[in-house]
Amino acid sequence: MRGATHAKWAACAVAVALAVSACGGGGGSSSSGSGTVSASWGDPQNPLEPSNTNEVQGGKVLDMIFRGLKRYNAKTGAAEDMLAKSIETTDSQNFTITVNDGWKFSNGEAVTAQSFVDAWNYGASLKNNQKNAYFFGYIQGYDKTHPDTGKQTADTLSGLKVTGTNTFTVALTQKFSTFPDTLGYVAFAPLPKSFFSDHAAWVAKPVGNGPYTINSYTKGSEMSLTKWDDYPGDDKAKNDGVTLKVYTDNNTAYNDLLAGNLDLVDDVPAAQLKNAKSDLNGRYINTPAGIIQTIAFPFYDPKWNTSGATKVRQGLSMAINRQQITDTIFQKTRTPASDWTSPVLGEKGGFQEGLCGKYCDYNPSEAKKMVQEGGGLPGGQVKISYNADTGSHKEWVDAVCNSINNALGNDKACVGNPIGTFADFRNQIGQHKMPGPFRAGWQMDYPLIQNFLQPLYYTNASSNDGQWSNKQFDNLVNQANAETDTGKAISLFQQAEGVVRDNMAAIPLWYQNGSAGYSDKVSNVALNQFSVPVYNEITVN
Amino acid sequence: MGRYVIRRLLQMIPVFIGATLLIFVMVNVMGDPIAGLCGERKCDPATAAQLRAEFGLDKPLWQQYLTYLGNIFTGDFGTAFNGQPVTELMATAFPVTIRLTIVAIFFEIIIGITLGVITGLRRGRPVDTGVLLLTLVVISVPTFVTGLLAQLLLGVQWGWIQPSVSSDATFGELIVPGLVLASVSLAYVTRLTRTSIAENKRSDYVRTAVAKGLPRRRVTIRHLLRNSLIPVVTFIGTDIGALMGGAIVTERIFNIHGVGYQLYQGIVRQNTQTVVGFVTILVLIFMVANLLVDLLYAVLDPRIRYA
């Protein structure tokens, strides 16, 4: 009978649902065992190859499973020898690198000079589509393995030579005194043979030489890493493992932390900062990181490249109340910027507080005057473009605009221009379609003043999105790079930075801190200068 | 019956091709996805050109579409930018979203129809007015507000549930997200059932059944409900596809790694292969669900015969 079968089916469904909810309701954080830390994560954008990972989320994993020649001290940022026994040079152009004995990959294979040379050759070879390939651009032979156009004529870099089990030499195309300090970047990590022999399997479950090994990886959802007991280094993991959980919305991650469902959130949403300290009972850290936010300008647009436009840019800079915005919107997790580098470099590294001078001080009346003297806002209105899909950019852009509007006494002097996706944002920048100033954030690759200036302001540099070009600046940078004495090099870079200031090539906004909250289950949580948690130091209570 | 099903299946072909073409064109209008892969810097032109060639983005649009369609029939849905085959993403995402949809449909059926029957039988009484008002409130508050409130109150303030769903996404964890996802549809099911019941209550066959002296409960369930369910079944059937595709908001709030999450990621990264692949499957589910609903008609109403 049809009715009867229907009824039976319904009853079944009810029973099943009740049963499931009864079993499923109680269980919670089943994935994290006693000694493991669960932490928030984002889905990496690129395959997890060292020379292909250029964003923080993939970088987190590689930082746990790889150790390079150098490692940046989590507190001071100094590049310290890790796998490198020595890196020697007499002319700042040819380097002899010796690798320490006794290092292994977690599959048992020894880490040798060949592991590095193979990895670097892989990264520099055009056919492998590695997005960090330009890191090898100083090495001789790069123009053959990675030509700008056409097919590559060599598969290996002629500047790399293995001279012994543990030694190899590097020949650069020009003098680059601080080259050894860049070797802590993840792109320079060594790779095991299995990476080349069974690439698909390696990418599905990467194998490295760091303190953790990957236990399981559910793509787009979760990665579980366990402590590698035989790790030969002295920075062994102090917990049993780390479970990285992918979150699309950092508000959800924060809510999970509050509910005790997660141990560590390394990206506390701006809206929650106000309450974070009290919410978390002090389990909240706020550490300076090598990140600076600026507003860049489309110098390819004639309107922004007039002689008066410098004054307009300086005026806009003075119209921004940095202190109020960092205090209110960011709850002091940003520091108003007064130069174009980052405090994490330290005075010795080239950071110069107050370099910007009065142009970075809030002064609404002077700002209005400057903008008028410069010929007014191009087109009568500035549109600050940003991508709306990631980061809480809308909040600060709106605040910056309100600050400018209030200073200039015009409700519509400045409006935010959200662009739907990051890809489209980068696309419009690449095609020189920006209708006005745009958000520019810079996270250092390695803690050197060079990294804050050259990629951003050198003519045609990879991140010189506004196409700013200045001969004087370029010359100073060239001189600085060729300088073998670090102190002199830094002072030349600082002179170059002065050129940036005089032209207001970009408006510095604030230095960004890393902020993180953690549960009462863990302690000893710290962020390094790349605002990445130092996972191996975390202890589980 | 067999001929009817075959004809329906044949009609699906143009709809399927049209819908995938439409979404394919839409995603391509979004522009070049490669620029987003290189972070805050310009992709070097050689690598960018190479990536474009690898993903077939250098070909004209129609050719890309034909290649894609051809590959689908061999079971190859392409590869996401981070090197994961789209079929692999589907294998993890669809079971989660299907579970979520089952929970949502379950609530629609149990709560929606129950409330609808009660209010339909008691039209104009306080319980009717109350429920009707409640459904209106549910409909008029956007789902993301309902979801955020539920997460905040139940998950954080009162601690009844976990604020997010783990990667296992068990039925138990999906109860609240499912309820949020179903909320608006649930309100519509209630209203639809109510209207339908109220109409049929006065029809001849119910009056006859009552006049014959059949017990009230039997009349309600065997005669009234069965006939009144036809529009409700239609609605729920078409809602299956809508719920799965519309879960973008709910999955985002509760951090559920299902279809909506993958679609959102795919769109943000302008990953044509992911988006088109998932939508293709959703379109298929939508069409099959519609067919099943139409066949169910014949079950609910023996007078309908498909030829």
Added chain:
Amino acid sequence: MPEQPPYEEEEFHHGPEGPPPEDLAIAPTGFGGTMDLGSSEAETLEKTPGGPEGTGPTEKPRSLWSDAWRDLRRNPVFIISGLVILFLVVISIWPSLITDQSPLKCDLSKAQQGSQPGHPFGYDGQGCDVYTRTVYGTRVSISVGVLATIGVALLGSFLGGLAGFYGGVGDSILSRITDIFFAIPVVLGGLVLLSVVTSNTIWPVVGFMVLLGWPQVSRIARGSVITTKENDYVHAARALGASNSRMMLRHITPNAVAPVIVVATIALGTYISLEATLSYLGVGLKPPTVSWGIDISSASAYIRQAPHMLLWPAGALAITVLAFIMLGDAVRDALDPKLR
């Protein structure tokens, strides 16, 4: 006259000149988007538009419309929702009637502060006055809803009406196209289409709603026209040699348009709500446009610290949507004689 048996949906009830058999196939499928659920309710109505003409003619010839209007005037639901909508329309045209401040005037030092004299709803995260922004948001939100509804109703009833009237191959093709648009989830379509938009006017959002919304009305208009054209008086007109255009304008449109109006009124509310969802996903309207959707989505991050930021715009939105849905309900009840 006995009531129509409910199971006799028009789809299974064709006259001798009914549509070709394949129409059976698509008939029962509803709409695919969670946001635009009004259609399914209208389906119950869809079966009956011929009804009033059948019940009425014994008395003096009153039209469906005057009957409905007489009903509505006495319906408190209609009066209340009508007044609310009237009020909303007035303040969306003249927002300065009830506020003398600018919605773009913001002072960050007052961010997130609660209610205080002169600022009854407090301040939002940017230190803007929530009351003023809520008042000014009315204009944009109502405009989006009304314009999208008009677009959907015109395009949908035009295409659906033609398909229903002429039938044949054109009808089959249109039905397939309708299916294609139904199959694409609304929110997904919005994310894809609107993420490339650079304009900061409301037109892209309205255009998107029309593009993905018209099939809903088209399907109903088609069904309604098919039912209407099978009525005796239409056959009579045809027999008397009336032209196609005359039949469409004089006989079919006035009698087939009722279900479209009902669906449109209910859909209007869902469009306003959809605008908020799009903003939440980051693809809605853009500043300096002031809308409830923008404010709700930016307030949603502060739901714990400053719930007042969310409460007012969300409340205004809910009341508006509620008013339009109740209005739609009232109109449907008035146009549907079976429920009297």
